[in-house]
Structures are given as structure tokens and as C-alpha cells.
Amino acid sequence: MKKRFLLFSICLIIVSVIITSVISINVNIKNFISEKEMELMTYCRLINMALIEEFEAGAEVVYVEAAKNFSDEMGMRLTFIDMEGNVLADSVEGPDYVKMENHLGREEITEAILSGSGKSNRKSSTLGAEFLYVADTLEYQGDKVLIARVALEIDKLRMINDFIVKTSLLSALVGIVVAAVIAIAYTTTLMKPINEMEKQLKATMEANKKSEQIRKDFVANVTHELKTPLTSISGFVETLQDGAAEDPEVRTKFLDIIAIEAARLKRLIEDILIISDIENKREFNTDSDINVRESIEEILASMGPIIEAKQVKVISYYAYEIYIGGNPDRFKQLMVNLIENAVKYSHDGGTVAIKAERKEGKVYVSVKDEGIGIPEESLPRIFERFYRVDKSRSQKVGGTGLGLSIVKHIAALFEAEVKVESEPGKGSEFTVIFRG
Ligand code: ADP
Numbered sequence: 001m002k003k004r005f006l007l008f009s010i011c012l013i014i015v016s017v018i019i020t021s022v023i024s025i026n027v028n029i030k031n032f033i034s035e036k037e038m039e040l041m042t043y044c045r046l047i048n049m050a051l052i053e054e055f056e057a058g059a060e061v062v063y064v065e066a067a068k069n070f071s072d073e074m075g076m077r078l079t080f081i082d083m084e085g086n087v088l089a090d091s092v093e094g095p096d097y098v099k100m101e102n103h104l105g106r107e108e109i110t111e112a113i114l115s116g117s118g119k120s121n122r123k124s125s126t127l128g129a130e131f132l133y134v135a136d137t138l139e140y141q142g143d144k145v146l147i148a149r150v151a152l153e154i155d156k157l158r159m160i161n162d163f164i165v166k167t168s169l170l171s172a173l174v175g176i177v178v179a180a181v182i183a184i185a186y187t188t189t190l191m192k193p194i195n196e197m198e199k200q201l202k203a204t205m206e207a208n209k210k211s212e213q214i215r216k217d218f219v220a221n222v223t224h225e226l227k228t229p230l231t232s233i234s235g236f237v238e239t240l241q242d243g244a245a246e247d248p249e250v251r252t253k254f255l256d257i258i259a260i261e262a263a264r265l266k267r268l269i270e271d272i273l274i275i276s277d278i279e280n281k282r283e284f285n286t287d288s289d290i291n292v293r294e295s296i297e298e299i300l301a302s303m304g305p306i307i308e309a310k311q312v313k314v315i316s317y318y319a320y321e322i323y324i325g326g327n328p329d330r331f332k333q334l335m336v337n338l339i340e341n342a343v344k345y346s347h348d349g350g351t352v353a354i355k356a357e358r359k360e361g362k363v364y365v366s367v368k369d370e371g372i373g374i375p376e377e378s379l380p381r382i383f384e385r386f387y388r389v390d391k392s393r394s395q396k397v398g399g400t401g402l403g404l405s406i407v408k409h410i411a412a413l414f415e416a417e418v419k420v421e422s423e424p425g426k427g428s429e430f431t432v433i434f435r436g
Contacts, residue, residue, distance in 0.1 A: 005187055005190075005191065006183060006184060006187045009183040009186075009187060010179075010180050010183055013176060013179040013180065013183060014176055017172050017175050017176050017179065018172070020172070021168050021169065021171075021172040024168055025164065025165055025168045025169075028164045028168065029164060029165075032164060033132070036132060036152060037119055037132065037134055040076070040119075040132065040134035040150045040152060041117065041119075041134050041136060043070075043074055043076065043134075043150045044117070044134055044135065044136035044148045044149070044150050045136055047070050047078065047148045047150075048136055048137075048138040048148050050070075051066065051138055051146075051148075052138065052140055054066075055140050063080045063088040063089035064089040064094070064095065064097065066080070066089065067079065067080055067089035067090060067091045068089075068091055068094070070091070071091030071092075072091075074150070076150050076151065076152055077090070077091050077092050077127075077131070077150070077151040077152075077153075078090075078091045078148065078149070078150055078151075079091070079097075079103075079148075079149045079151070080146050080147070080148060080149075081103050081109060081135075081146060081147045081149060082145075082146050082147075083113065083137075083144050083145070083146065083147070084102075084104070085102040085103045085104030085105075085109060086102060086103075087100040087102075087103060088146060092127065101125075106120070106133070107120035107122065107133075108120040108133040108134065108135040108149060109135055109147060109149070111135070112135040112136060112137050112147045112149075113137070113144075113147070116136070116137050116139075117134075117135060117136045117137065118133075118134075118135045119132070119133060119134045119135070120132075120133050121133070121154070124151070129153050129154070129155060130153070130154035130155070131151040131152060131153055131154060132151065132152045132154055133149060133150070133151050134149070134150050134151075135147050135148065135149040135150075136148055136149075217385075218385055221385065221386045222272060225268055225386065225400070225401070226265065226268060226269075229261040229262070229264045229265045229268070230261075230265065232257070232261045233258050233261045233262060233265075236254045236257055236258050236261075237258065239254065240254055240255075263398070264395075264398060264400070267398065267400050268400045268402070271400045271402040271403070271406060272402070274333060274406055275385075275402065275405065275406060275409060278330075278406075278409045278410065278413065279409070287325055287326055287327055288325070288326075288327075288328060289323045289324075289325060290323060290324050290325070290326060290328045290331050291321065291322075291323055292318065292322040292323065292324060292331075292356045292363070292365060293316075293318045293321060293322065293356065295328060295331055295332055295335065296316060296335055296339075296354055296356070297316075298332070299332060299335050299336050299339060300314060300316070300339070303336070303339065303340065303343070306340070306343055306344075307343055310343055310346060310348050310349075310350075311348055311349045312343050312346050312348075312349070312350050312351070312352055313349075313350070313351045313352070314339075314343075314351075314352045314353075314354065315351060315352070315353045315354070316353075316354040316355070317353070317354070317355045317356070317357075318355075318356045318357075319356070319357040319358065320358075322356050322357070322358060322363055324363050324414070324434045324435075324436065326413070326414050326434075327413070330410045330413055330414070331410070331414070333406060333410060334406070334407050334410040334411065334414075334432065335365070335367075337403040337404065337406055337407050338367040338407060338430050338432075339352065339354065339367055340403065341367075341369075341399075341403055341404070341430075342367045342368070342369035342371065342428070342430075343369075344397040344398070344399065345369065345371040345372050345397070345428070346369045346370065346371035346427075347370070347371060347372075350369060350370045350371055351369070351370055352367065352368065352369045353366075353367075353368045353369075354366070354367050354368075355368070358436060361436050362433050362434060362435060362436045363433070363434040363435075363436045364431055364432075364433055364434075365431070365432045365434065366429055366430065366431040366432070367429070367430050368427065368428070368429040368430075369427045369428055369429075370426070370427040371427050371428065372424065372425065372427075373422045373423050373424040373425055373426050373427055373428055374389055374420070374422040374424065374428055375389065375424050379420060379422065382404050382420070383404045383405060383407070383408040383418070384405065385401065385402055385405045386401035386402065386405075387401060388401050407430075407432075411432055414432075414434055414435075415435055416432050416433055416434045416435065417432070417433045418430065418431070418432050418433075419431045419432075419433065
């Protein structure tokens with residue numbers, strides 16, 4: 001991308017420099033020639049004026065001498081021609097001017113006879129070289145007397161033209177080099193934000209792809225998780241319908257299983273709805289000050305039957321009344337999952353310790369158990385949806401595999417951090433650090 005852009009800018013620069021050079025060389029040469037023509041015309045006029053002065057003074061003008069003198073002064077060829085085209089004098093030919101042919105056919109002379117002055121750019125039949133000719137008619141007392149013609153060798157002009165072309169090309173080359181250096185430097189700076197944007201776009205696309213994959217996996221997992229209890233329920237219902245309902249003992253057993261599976265299904269759907277609400281940012285309760293102690297006590301009261309069933313001892317410690325800002329329902333959902341897990345994965349009669357304290361301007365809420373613990377290699381994965389260290393164990397204790405995923409989502413809403421420390425066989429401690 002950068003290379004292509006650079007190549008394009010350099011080509012553009014070269015093309016524009018070439019076009020500008022060609023135009024400027026042409027303009028320069030044209031200007032130079034017309035300046036030279038004007039200069040020659042000025043000479044002609046000055047010579048004519050000088051001759052008029054001589055006429056007025058009544059002096060006898062010797063044209064051959066006059067041509068030589070003026071020509072020496074100007075450093076250019078000078079010819080005097082009468083109005084019939086006869087050569088009166090020529091600075092180059094000297095006395096041989098008499099041999100020169102009639103000049104009526106010469107372009108500059110014809111023009112001068114017709115309009116007073118003329119110019120042409122052609123080969124001299126007398127000298128062979130190419131000349132720039134300028135001619136001006138001398139008028140004295142209302143009569144056209146003669147034509148003064150000045151000639152400049154084109155070769156001299158060519159040399160000067162070459163010089164113009166060379167300097168123009170050299171400056172064009174310098175221009176291209178300077179422009180290329182600037183283009184390279186400019187492209188690098190210009191490309192920087194573009195590269196940055198490209199990188200960001202790629203990262204966003206990758207993230208989108210990843211989240212799309214996560215969503216697909218989640219849908220597949222949810223379908224599977226919902227199907228399992230439903231298959232089990234419909235299987236037992238069918239067996240009951242097929243006659244098993246006749247036996248009261250079997251019937252009670254099967255109905256119990258159906259009730260357990262239905263409860264699992266309900267929990268699963270509830271958890272999925274919570275995750276979906278958080279992800280879609282559907283908040284039903286506005287933020288307020290949450291009294292951490294009161295909230296946890298309410299949770300423990302509602303969890304009484306589970307705690308009693310496992311005969312777990314729950315110890316809570318609150319340094320003092322602690323408040324955090326946020327949605328109270330979400331805070332409860334987070335704590336319910338942590339406390340429920342601590343109880344679920346505790347041994348019967350174990351102890352669960354809940355602690356809330358303020359440290360270094362932050363609020364630390366921790367739930368610690370002395371249960372089965374989590375193997376080190378599973379620690380990075382337990383917050384993933386549907387990840388369970390031991391699937392059958394999780395199912396046995398009524399887990400959905402979504403609890404810690406909900407914890408992670410809610411912690412993110414609170415801009416809180418979740419830490420876990422665990423040792424298999426010794427227990428686990430989950431700590432949520434709120435901003436306070
Ligand atoms: P589940 O509904 O299966 O408990 P969670 O998302 O809450 O799902 O937890 C994921 C997994 O992490 C659990 O299946 C369990 O293996 C492990 N886990 C979570 N909390 C604890 C804990 N306090 N002690 C031991 N293992 C735990």
C-alpha cells in the first residue's frame with residue numbers, strides 16, 4: 001500500500017515536472033528570441049536615427065563605412081538596402097557588396113517595404129549560416145530612403161538556447177530529486193495514521209470474528225444443555241405413561257427426577273436470561289448505594305435451605321458498614337453465585353467465610369470455602385461459559401456452568417476485578433475488588 005502510494009506520487013511528480021519543464025523551456029526560448037528580435041530592432045532604429053541626423057547635418061553618408069562602423073560597435077552584421085532591393089553596403093562583404101544579389105525576395109525586406117519593419121529566421125545565401133534578420137525602413141522627409149538590416153547568427157542563439165534547455169533540465173532534475181525526497185518523507189508520515197487505522201481495523205475485525213465464534217459456540221452449548229434435561233424429562237414421562245405410573249414407588253422416584261430436571265432447566269434459563277440481559281445492557285434497576293452487609297444477609301437468608309442441607313457453617317465478617325455504587329440486583333446475582341458455589345463445592349459440615357472490608361480506597365468482598373478446590377490448570381478457564389472442572393459433579397450439585405461467567409460479566413459492569421486462589425483438597429477463595 002505504502003509502496004504503491006509512493007510510486008504513484010513519484011510518477012505524478014515526474015510527469016508534472018516534465019510537463020512544466022517542457023512548457024517553461026518553450027516559453028523561455030520564445031521569450032529569449034523575441035527579446036533578441038526587439039534588441040535587433042532597437043539597433044536598426046538607432047542606426048536609422050543616426051543616419052537621419054547625418055542627413056539633416058547635410059553630410060555625405062558613405063554607407064560602406066557607416067555599415068562597418070556600426071557593425072563594429074554592435075558586434076553584428078549590418079546591411080543597407082535601397083527601396084528597390086539593391087544592397088548599398090554590407091559589413092561582412094565590405095567592398096564586395098556590389099556582387100550581392102538583389103534582396104527584394106528576402107522575407108524581412110519584403111515585410112519592411114510593406115509595413116516599415118520586418119523579421120525572419122533563415123539561412124543566409126551569402127554566408128551559408130543561419131541568421132535571425134531584423135529590418136527597419138528609414139524615412140526621411142516623407143520618403144522611404146533605405147532599409148537597415150541587422151543579422152545575428154543563429155548558432156550563437158542556439159548556444160544560448162542550449163544553455164537555457166540545460167539549466168531548465170538540470171533544475172527539473174533537482175526538482176524531481178527534492179520532490180521525491182519530500183514525497184518519501186511525506187508518504188511515511190501520511191501512511192502512519194493509515195497504517196494505524198489498518199491495524200485497528202484488522203484488530204476490530206479479528207475481535208468481531210472471535211465474538212461471533214463465541215456467540216456461535218454459546219448457542220450450540222445452550223442448545224445442548226437445554227436438550228439434556230428435556231430429553232430426560234420426556235423419557236421419564238413416556239415411561240410413566242407406558243405403565244410405570246402404576247407402581248407408586250417407581251412413580252414417586254420418576255416424578256422426583258422430573259422435578260430435579262425441571263428445576264435444572266429453570267435455573268439454566270434464568271442464568272441464560274441474566275447473561276443476555278447484561279450483554280444487551282438491559283438494566284431494570286438504576287444505580288444506587290448498595291449496603292454490602294444488608295445485601296449479603298438477605299442472600300444468606302434466602303439460601304437457608306441449601307446451607308442447612310449441607311450443614312455448612314457460614315461466618316460473615318464486615319469491618320463496618322460498607323457501601324458501593326451500582327445496581328443492587330446485579331450485586332446480589334454476583335454474590336449469590338459465589339456463595340452458592342462455596343456451599344456447593346464444600347464438604348458436608350464445612351465452613352464458608354464471607355468478608356467485606358475497605359483497603360486502600362477499594363472494597364474487597366471475598367468468599368472463602370474449605371471445599372474440594374480447583375486444579376491450577378483449570379483456574380484460567382472457570383469463568384468461561386459452561387466450563388466445569390468435573391461435569392457430573394457440577395450437575396449433581398445443580399450447577400449450570402454459567403455461574404462464574406455471570407460473576408465475570410457483573411464484575412465488568414461494576415468495573416471490579418475478580419481474583420481466585422485455590423488449592424485442590426484445601427478450598428478456594430474468590431475475591432471481588434470494587435472501586436469503592
Ligand atoms: P457451575 O454451575 O458448574 O458451578 P460455575 O460457572 O459457577 O458453574 O463454575 C464453573 C466451575 O468452576 C464449576 O463447575 C466448578 O468445577 C468450579 N468451581 C467454581 N467455584 C468453585 C468452588 N468454590 N470450589 C471448587 N470449584 C469451584
